[in-house]
Amino acid sequence: MFVKRGATALAVVLVASGCAGGSPSTPASEGGKQKVSFLVFPSPNLPESYWKGQVDLVTKAHPNLEVELVAAPSESERNDYAKQLAASGQLPDVQIGMQDLTALEPSLAAWTEQELKDFLCPACGAVNGKVVQLPANTQTIPNVYYNKKLFAKAGIAAPPKTYAELLAAADKLKAAGITPFVSGGAFVTSQPWTAALATDLYAKAPDWMSRRRKGEVRFATSPEMKAATQKFADLAAKGYLDRRQIGQDYPKTQEAFLSGKGAMYPMGSWFAAAADASDMKADIGVFAWPGDDGSLRLPAFTGGGLSVSATAANMAAAKEFALAFQLTKENLDASVKADALFPAIKGYTPPSDTGPVFKSVYELWQQALDRQATVPAFGWEAGDAAMLPGMQGKFWSSAQDLVSGKKNVDQVLSFLDTEWEKSG
Numbered sequence: 001m002f003v004k005r006g007a008t009a010l011a012v013v014l015v016a017s018g019c020a021g022g023s024p025s026t027p028a029s030e031g032g033k034q035k036v037s038f039l040v041f042p043s044p045n046l047p048e049s050y051w052k053g054q055v056d057l058v059t060k061a062h063p064n065l066e067v068e069l070v071a072a073p074s075e076s077e078r079n080d081y082a083k084q085l086a087a088s089g090q091l092p093d094v095q096i097g098m099q100d101l102t103a104l105e106p107s108l109a110a111w112t113e114q115e116l117k118d119f120l121c122p123a124c125g126a127v128n129g130k131v132v133q134l135p136a137n138t139q140t141i142p143n144v145y146y147n148k149k150l151f152a153k154a155g156i157a158a159p160p161k162t163y164a165e166l167l168a169a170a171d172k173l174k175a176a177g178i179t180p181f182v183s184g185g186a187f188v189t190s191q192p193w194t195a196a197l198a199t200d201l202y203a204k205a206p207d208w209m210s211r212r213r214k215g216e217v218r219f220a221t222s223p224e225m226k227a228a229t230q231k232f233a234d235l236a237a238k239g240y241l242d243r244r245q246i247g248q249d250y251p252k253t254q255e256a257f258l259s260g261k262g263a264m265y266p267m268g269s270w271f272a273a274a275a276d277a278s279d280m281k282a283d284i285g286v287f288a289w290p291g292d293d294g295s296l297r298l299p300a301f302t303g304g305g306l307s308v309s310a311t312a313a314n315m316a317a318a319k320e321f322a323l324a325f326q327l328t329k330e331n332l333d334a335s336v337k338a339d340a341l342f343p344a345i346k347g348y349t350p351p352s353d354t355g356p357v358f359k360s361v362y363e364l365w366q367q368a369l370d371r372q373a374t375v376p377a378f379g380w381e382a383g384d385a386a387m388l389p390g391m392q393g394k395f396w397s398s399a400q401d402l403v404s405g406k407k408n409v410d411q412v413l414s415f416l417d418t419e420w421e422k423s424g
């Protein structure tokens with residue numbers, strides 16, 4: 001398969017046919033099939049072959065559609081790439097998993113109440129009251145994956161239940177010559193910070209982000225924000241986070257954990273797919289980042305589905321494709337197995353043959369739901385509940401600055417306030 005990687009690169013239209021269920025069909029135009037361009041992103045869990053297979057399932061069910069795949073340069077660049085395309089009037093008809101929805105909202109079509117009837121959280125990710133991205137999946141960000149053998153080697157009998165126990169476990173691991181936490185560049189470094197914000201900020205002030213957007217609170221003067229950020233900085237100061245690792249990219253952090261180069265890996269639920277595909281899947285456990293009192297708080301995000309360009313040449317066909325992609329059970333099952341997603345679709349149940357790590361992550365999420373213990377995943381919120389456009393990248397870079405020692409806690413929080421005002 002050839003996939004477009006830039007404005008001048010060659011793209012090949014992928015066509016498949018067959019029969020199955022899906023969204024209501026759009027009649028084919030007089031000229032034949034209706035063409036839809038689809039912006040995707042390659043990642044370790046979702047290579048180009050995955051996207052082709054997913055598209056084939058839809059076009060077999062909807063033989064009136066032709067789908068042209070357009071690939072962003074990388075997963076981490078997909079939002080900036082989408083903005084560039086939108087600014088130049090080249091945004092593909094359909095896009096997957098845009099996070100900076102506030103900036104992109106004018107370029108995206110709104111979904112109607114009827115179109116959202118099959119989704120568990122139809123209003124999730126709304127921007128200015130409009131839903132412009134299908135709220136198709138839930139992800140927990142992060143969970144803490146741990147190497148059972150390395151825990152045993154360090155004399156740790158069970159996963160920690162309180163933050164004090166987490167620090168004690170990290171100390172034992174370090175004393176045994178084992179790197180406590182695998183870290184890395186881009187968003188990976190920020191994962192423990194997001195976890196600490198779940199237990200120290202959002203558990204106490206679930207509306208903090210909406211209050212920051214109103215100017216009622218600030219990063220530098222919020223005691224809960226400062227406490228969580230100090231916890232994160234202290235992990236690096238104590239040597240539990242290896243500052244030498246922040247230069248490695250996401251695939252290398254995944255590889256590092258799976259090759260035993262660290263005992264704990266704070267990462268989103270999607271890592272369960274790679275974990276279950278590895279030789280060490282039976283030796284990987286999962287726990288929620290613990291708070292001081294041991295109460296369960298699991299950061300979760302629901303959204304990440306397809307959006308449709310407001311200027312799509314054939315809006316009906318673009319929406320037909322997007323809904324079919326998100327609601328076809330075979331597609332949902334494939335997303336569970338490939339990226340460990342939790343489809344937020346009414347009546348959906350994951351396939352029974354998922355791996356042990358996915359089962360553990362999914363069970364932890366169900367446990368949090370039952371206890372009403374889910375909180376937002378800081379830095380991953382979308383739409384009206386998110387940070388201002390451009391701030392996610394500032395949050396990620398600030399995490400690296402804290403781990404490297406380039407900035408202290410006060411400097412980072414002041415920086416985030418300054419950048420927030422610029423973004424506003």
